[in-house]
Each structure stands twice: as C-alpha cells, then as structure tokens.
Amino acid sequence: MYICLMEFKEAKNKFVQTWGALGSQWGINKTMAQIHALLMISHEPVSMEDIMEELQISRGNASMNLRALMDWGIVYKEYKAGERREFFTAEKDLDELAVKISRERSKREIKPALKVLKEVSTMKSDGTEAERHFVDQTTKLYDFVLKADNVLDKITEYKDNWLAKLVIKIMK
Amino acid sequence: MYICLMEFKEAKNKFVQTWGALGSQWGINKTMAQIHALLMISHEPVSMEDIMEELQISRGNASMNLRALMDWGIVYKEYKAGERREFFTAEKDLDELAVKISRERSKREIKPALKVLKEVSTMKSDGTEAERHFVDQTTKLYDFVLKADNVLDKITEYKDNWLAKLVIKIMK
DNA sequence: ACAAACTTTCATTTTTTTTTGAAACTTTAA
DNA sequence: TTAAAGTTTCAAAAAAAAATGAAAGTTTGT
Numbered sequence: 001m002y003i004c005l006m007e008f009k010e011a012k013n014k015f016v017q018t019w020g021a022l023g024s025q026w027g028i029n030k031t032m033a034q035i036h037a038l039l040m041i042s043h044e045p046v047s048m049e050d051i052m053e054e055l056q057i058s059r060g061n062a063s064m065n066l067r068a069l070m071d072w073g074i075v076y077k078e079y080k081a082g083e084r085r086e087f088f089t090a091e092k093d094l095d096e097l098a099v100k101i102s103r104e105r106s107k108r109e110i111k112p113a114l115k116v117l118k119e120v121s122t123m124k125s126d127g128t129e130a131e132r133h134f135v136d137q138t139t140k141l142y143d144f145v146l147k148a149d150n151v152l153d154k155i156t157e158y159k160d161n162w163l164a165k166l167v168i169k170i171m172k
Numbered sequence: 173m174y175i176c177l178m179e180f181k182e183a184k185n186k187f188v189q190t191w192g193a194l195g196s197q198w199g200i201n202k203t204m205a206q207i208h209a210l211l212m213i214s215h216e217p218v219s220m221e222d223i224m225e226e227l228q229i230s231r232g233n234a235s236m237n238l239r240a241l242m243d244w245g246i247v248y249k250e251y252k253a254g255e256r257r258e259f260f261t262a263e264k265d266l267d268e269l270a271v272k273i274s275r276e277r278s279k280r281e282i283k284p285a286l287k288v289l290k291e292v293s294t295m296k297s298d299g300t301e302a303e304r305h306f307v308d309q310t311t312k313l314y315d316f317v318l319k320a321d322n323v324l325d326k327i328t329e330y331k332d333n334w335l336a337k338l339v340i341k342i343m344k
Numbered sequence: 345a346c347a348a349a350c351t352t353t354c355a356t357t358t359t360t361t362t363t364t365g366a367a368a369c370t371t372t373a374a
Numbered sequence: 375t376t377a378a379a380g381t382t383t384c385a386a387a388a389a390a391a392a393a394t395g396a397a398a399g400t401t402t403g404t
Contacts, residue, residue: 008303011292015310018288024360025281027199029392040313043305048351058394063352084349084402092309094316109197116190120183131180133215137264138187141212144266147335154342163319169341170326201362220381230364235382256372256379 015041016055031057032065036075036090045078045087073100095163099156110149117142187213188227203229204237208246208262217250217259245272267335271328282321289314 016037023033034055039046052062066088069075074097078087091097121138125131158165188209195205206227211218224234238260241247246269250259263269293310297303330337 007295008297008299008306011295012306014288015292015306018285022281022285025199027197031392041306041309043301059351060353060395061393064393067352086351094312098316098320109194113190113194116186120187123179123183125180127180129215134180134184134187134213137213140266144270144335147339148270151335151338151342163316163323166323167319169344170323172341203362231381232365232383233363236363239382258381 012041029065031055031061032068035062035065036069039075039088039090040092042089045080045089047085047087049085051088072104095159095161099159099162102152102156106149106152110145114142114145114149117145184213201237203227203233204240207234207237208241211247211260211262212264214261217252217261219257219259221257223260244276267331267333271331271334274324274328278321278324282317286314286317286321289317 016034019037019040020030020034023036024030035051038051038054048059048062048066051057051066052059055062066075069090070077074091076089076091078089080087091100117138121135121142123131123135125135155166156162188206191209191212192202192206195208196202207223210223210226220231220234220238223229223238224231227234238247241262242249246263248261248263250261252259263272289310293307293314295303295307297307327338328334
C-alpha cells in the first residue's frame with residue numbers, strides 16, 4: 001500500500017512537470033500549465049490552499065494563474081455547500097478543451113496578426129523588385145493564415161467529438 | 173519616391189516586429205522569428221552582416237539563431253559565386269514551411285510528451301478513486317494527443333497544397 | 345456595522361531566457 | 375604556411391518574464 005501511494009505521487013508529479021514544460025515550449029507560463037495539469041487529474045475540486053501546497057507556489061502566483069486559466073475558459077470556480085473558500089476544476093472534456101484553446105489563441109494572436117498582415121500587404125507598391133516581392137509574399141501569408149484560421153474554426157465547429165470526425169473525413 | 177521608400181521600410185519593419193511578437197507568444201525566440209521574417213520577405217539571399225545591421229543584433233546572436241533556423245529546416249545557406257561570405261534564404265513556400273514546422277514540433281515536443289503520457293497512464297492502479305481518475309484521464313489524454321498528432325501527419329502528407337486540399341475535404 | 349475568512353493586486357525580488365562580444369576556430373588564396 | 379576573411383562558441387551581462395508577499399480589497403455571518 002505504501003509503495004503504491006508512492007508510485008501514484010511519482011506519476012502525478014511527472015505528469016504535472018511534463019505538462020508544465022510543454023506549456024512553456026508553447027508560450028504558456030509553466031505554473032499556469034502545471035495548475036491546469038493538477039486540476040485535470042483531480043477527481044474533485046481543489047482549493048487554492050491545496051494548489052499552493054502541491055506546487056509549492058505563493059498565494060499571489062496561484063491567484064493570478066487561476067484567473068488567467070478562467071479567462072481562457074478552461075478552469076471553473078466552484079463553491080461547496082457550507083464552505084467559505086473557493087474550489088477550482090478544469091474542463092476535463094478534451095474536445096472542448098482543444099476548442100477553447102484554439103478559439104482563444106485565434107482571438108488573441110491570429111486575428112491581430114491578420115490585421116497587420118492586411119495592412120502591410122496592401123502597401124502601395126509600383127517600385128522595386130524588393131517591394132514587389134514584399135507585397136507578394138505578405139499577401140500570400142495573409143491568405144494562408146486566413147485560410148488556416150478558417151479551417152480550424154470549421155473543424156472545431158462540430159465541438160462534440162470533432163477530432164474523431166476529422167479522422168473519418170480525412171481517411172475517406 | 174522618397175515617401176514611397178519610407179513606407180516600404182515602415183511596412184517591412186512592422187511585419188518583422190509583428191512576426192517576432194507572434195513567435196514569442198508561441199515559444200519561439202523573438203530574434204529567431206524576426207530573422208525568419210526578414211528572410212521571408214527578401215527577394216534575394218541576405219548576408220549575416222546585413223541581418224545584424226537590419227535587426228541591430230550581435231554577430232553571436234545572428235549566428236546562433238541562423239543555426240537554429242537551419243536546424244528547423246526552414247532557412248538555407250547559400251553561396252554566391254566569387255563571394256567569400258555566406259548568404260541565407262528562407263523557405264518561401266508556405267505549405268512547405270508549415271509542414272516543416274509541424275514535423276519539428278511533433279518530433280521535439282509532442283513525441284516526448286506522448287512517451288511520458290504512456291508511462292504515467294500505465295501506472296498500475298487498483299487503488300482509490302483519485303488513482304482511477306488519474307489513470308483514466310491520462311489515458312484519454314494519451315489517446316487524444318496521439319490521434320491529433322497522426323491527423324496532422326496525415327494532413328501534411330499531401331505536402332503540395334495541403335491546406336487547400338483540406339479545405340475541400342472539410343467543406344464536403 | 346464589524347471582524348473573520350478569504351482573495352486580489354502590484355511593487356519588488358528572483359529566476360529564466362536571451363544577448364553580447366571576444367577568443368577560438370575554419371576556410372581560402374597567395 | 376601564413377594571414378586575411380569569415381564563422382562559431384560560450385562565459386558573462388542584460389533583459390524579460392515569472393514569482394513573492396504584504397497590503398488592500400471583498401464577502402459573509404452575526
């Protein structure tokens with residue numbers, strides 16, 4: 001029994017660390033990803049106190065990153081009857097999680113980038129080869145990113161089980 | 173004519189800055205993304221000297237990031253006849269660029285993460301509800317990430333014009 | 345209205361990541 | 375073989391990002 005508990009703790013820790021590392025490689029702060037990982041594998045809502053304890057982080061850090069996760073719409077606050085403090089749960093449905101992440105990234109990063117691409121690609125150019133190439137390349141990039149963004153939107157529109165449905169579509 | 177040149181410089185700069193910012197949000201260092209942006213819009217190969225000059229960065233920084241871009245397979249070294257120094261060009265085909273980036277990210281980040289997910293999800297659990305939930309959730313995550321990774325692989329397999337082909341498949 | 349219980353904010357500190365620059369290295373041509 | 379022209383490396387410095395923690399703010403029960 002003791003050994004078994006140790007193994008669980010070890011596996012849990014490995015998962016949280018790995019998720020944290022993956023997060024930073026994709027531009028998500030480590031703690032934010034770790035909190036998310038922790039909530040993903042918890043079978044019941046977790047208090048801020050417990051998150052701080054498990055990840056050895058400060059109250060401020062926990063609070064800020066929980067707020068960020070809620071802003072992304074992938075972590076929810078919960079209230080337990082008769083309990084003063086707040087508890088947190090993660091969106092556990094992976095299709096839903098992926099949809100929310102992709103929507104947020106599109107809104108926060110892709111859409112603003114598209115706006116700039118549009119701007120710079122419509123620069124009036126009757127000039128040098130360098131200018132012609134610039135306009136040509138940025139126009140192509142605009143079209144590509146726009147198309148990719150739309151495809152992602154279309155794919156995740158199914159919401160329920162979109163990945164499985166995509167697999168079927170592609171295999172055909 | 174003077175005004176026109178200024179506008180080009182301005183547009184070019186805006187593009188390079190935006191691409192750099194987008195890069196950091198996705199876990200790619202700013203300078204690396206900026207060098208890539210610069211090469212993407214150059215109609216001819218660029219020397220390290222010119223890159224340093226345009227981006228106001230040191231020789232070491234330029235060298236390291238060019239090496240990284242070449243490791244990703246999205247920037248090439250070129251030699252000009254009768255020139256001692258090296259020149260650099262970016263992969264300008266966007267389909268090809270996206271394929272290479274997705275392949276590298278899969279190899280460097282997704283595959284190792286999958287390995288860990290496999291490990292932790294096969295932890296023997298005959299224990300508590302917490303343990304059962306952990307195994308269940310990590311197993312689901314493993315399946316999901318594996319499937320997504322395979323789909324991406326399949327999509328980019330077409331290489332030539334894969335995005336346009338994907339659009340058609342999905343619309344049907 | 346008060347105070348206990350809890351959460352949020354943000355200026356400061358710490359950590360991590362990126363950049364620099366000078367020394368070491370490589371290549372080429374005479 | 376030498377030196378000039380160029381490139382790479384890596385320890386140290388700088389910059390950027392994240393974390394801390396104490397003060398301010400909020401909510402709830404009496």
